[in-house]
Amino acid sequence: MEKQQEAAETIRRLVWGFFLSAAIFSVFLASVLALVRRRPWCTCAICRAYVTSSWSASFPNLADYYTHLLRNSPTRTIHVHVLNSTITANPSNVEHILRTRFDIYPKGPAFSAILGDLLGRGIFNADGDMWHFQRKLSLRVFSVSALRTFCSLEINSVLRQRLLPLLRLHRASPLSPFDLQSAFRRFTIDAVSAVALGLDPESHSTLLSAFSDAFEVAATLSAARAASPAPFIWRVKRLLCLGTERCLRKEILRVDAFAHRIIGCRRLLPKGQDLLSRFMASVDDDDYLRDIIVSFFLAGRDTVASALAGIFHLLLRYPAAVTAIRQEIVDRAVSADGDGGVVASWDQLREMSYVHAVVHEGMRLFPPIQFDSKFCAEDDVLPDGTFVRKGKRVTYHAYAMGRMEEEWGEDYGEFRPERWLRDGVFSPESPFKYPVFQGGQRQCVGKELAIMVMKAVVVAVIGEFDVELVDGKKTARFLPGLTATLQGGLPVTLCRRRLDGGVG
Numbered sequence: 001m002e003k004q005q006e007a008a009e010t011i012r013r014l015v016w017g018f019f020l021s022a023a024i025f026s027v028f029l030a031s032v033l034a035l036v037r038r039r040p041w042c043t044c045a046i047c048r049a050y051v052t053s054s055w056s057a058s059f060p061n062l063a064d065y066y067t068h069l070l071r072n073s074p075t076r077t078i079h080v081h082v083l084n085s086t087i088t089a090n091p092s093n094v095e096h097i098l099r100t101r102f103d104i105y106p107k108g109p110a111f112s113a114i115l116g117d118l119l120g121r122g123i124f125n126a127d128g129d130m131w132h133f134q135r136k137l138s139l140r141v142f143s144v145s146a147l148r149t150f151c152s153l154e155i156n157s158v159l160r161q162r163l164l165p166l167l168r169l170h171r172a173s174p175l176s177p178f179d180l181q182s183a184f185r186r187f188t189i190d191a192v193s194a195v196a197l198g199l200d201p202e203s204h205s206t207l208l209s210a211f212s213d214a215f216e217v218a219a220t221l222s223a224a225r226a227a228s229p230a231p232f233i234w235r236v237k238r239l240l241c242l243g244t245e246r247c248l249r250k251e252i253l254r255v256d257a258f259a260h261r262i263i264g265c266r267r268l269l270p271k272g273q274d275l276l277s278r279f280m281a282s283v284d285d286d287d288y289l290r291d292i293i294v295s296f297f298l299a300g301r302d303t304v305a306s307a308l309a310g311i312f313h314l315l316l317r318y319p320a321a322v323t324a325i326r327q328e329i330v331d332r333a334v335s336a337d338g339d340g341g342v343v344a345s346w347d348q349l350r351e352m353s354y355v356h357a358v359v360h361e362g363m364r365l366f367p368p369i370q371f372d373s374k375f376c377a378e379d380d381v382l383p384d385g386t387f388v389r390k391g392k393r394v395t396y397h398a399y400a401m402g403r404m405e406e407e408w409g410e411d412y413g414e415f416r417p418e419r420w421l422r423d424g425v426f427s428p429e430s431p432f433k434y435p436v437f438q439g440g441q442r443q444c445v446g447k448e449l450a451i452m453v454m455k456a457v458v459v460a461v462i463g464e465f466d467v468e469l470v471d472g473k474k475t476a477r478f479l480p481g482l483t484a485t486l487q488g489g490l491p492v493t494l495c496r497r498r499l500d501g502g503v504g
């Protein structure tokens, strides 16, 4: 009997040993294969320049280096082997990955690994049914009728009560330049809080700033993972909770805590038309609501602020465009309110083709999301003939695409809003040539809202103030992050105008 038991124990150990060794061997094999695919040792010129950052001797930003490479590639497609990524600026390829073969280009596991800890199951990180559900509900919040009624009222009130009073405080003080980029950031936090969370930015300012600060650090640390040529380093640090990964974990816990407090605050208020109220009506899992909030915060907050900073960085170098905006304000009969604020109604904004063109032209040269990657789920061939192996990242580069001569003409480097107008009427471009809001099935759901907000800000600021850049010759340099942020901000001086054209 004892012998039988011993034999059974030996067999059990052998079976366990076999499975354990097989598991270790599979993990080892998978790691070797992943490493072989990524080719971290690649020494081709592009990979070497990326790994050693030698591109920075000739280009102000990595995006400018990629633009140079893409312009010189006959197919407008390049490969960065150390990132396991194919990068394209070819509109046919972009249409292929975003629309035609949307089914085989999901966000994929790499994106999920990088941003999953912060975004959880939120729309930005979701594929399949979970994505469908969130997309359907959010489209209702951003429908044309909701934009005209709820959203435009909320935005105008945030403009009147938050952004304009802040700018007025800093007018006519040339000795103390004012950072317009950070004012735009504060404004968009307030605007997203009002529209997406249904919270009054004034009365909940402490909670919203704390949430926003924790979110910002967590988003920056998450983005740093994506730039790493050796992802196993951050994965090991994450496993052992070391260094930046330790900080990230701490910040995500703060984001969680503040998000749950926001949900609690919203529950105490009457139901509204805001996004959080709508989701609360169908979701009773607070952790899921937390994920939804975080995705919308990421989507709306930095993108709009970044776009506005880029638009003003360009606009203030082109006085003729400023004059044309002021003419359109007069033509559309937008008059100053009691405080001297030039806040246009939704209908007036809709009629403003030139301002519409200014916003699009600004984002052509400075798209807030400079590039975006998809994961190739099966072997594929792009329309330009590029073979893409299953498991590879395919990135479309919106920044480079806005700077291609064959698409935009010889003056592609100039800020010229008129290129968007035919007989004075705005004429849109294909989203695959201009994928600033992405295109196809996952096009940005906040696009119309974002455009309306940016137009309202351009009209209000240019209508009420004379704005001058402190250093009009400075080249734009961007900080690393998920959205483009101008290094050093956007320092300006402000003078209040009188509507007769004088300075108040």
Ligand code: HEM
Pocket (backbone or CB within 6 Å): 123, 124, 135, 138, 192, 196, 295, 296, 299, 300, 301, 303, 304, 307, 367, 368, 369, 372, 373, 435, 436, 437, 438, 441, 442, 443, 444, 445, 446, 447, 449, 450
């Ligand atoms: C200038 C401002 C904006 C730009 C340039 C922009 C751009 C983009 C881009 C490129 C994507 C695709 C990202 C990806 O799939 O990885 C996206 C998705 C999205 N955007 Fe925006 N966005 C802006 C403003 C907003 C605003 C204000 C909101 C709402 C508050 C918003 C909500 C979303 C959502 C929910 C998605 C995910 C859509 C999906 O996956 O189905 N965006 N946006």
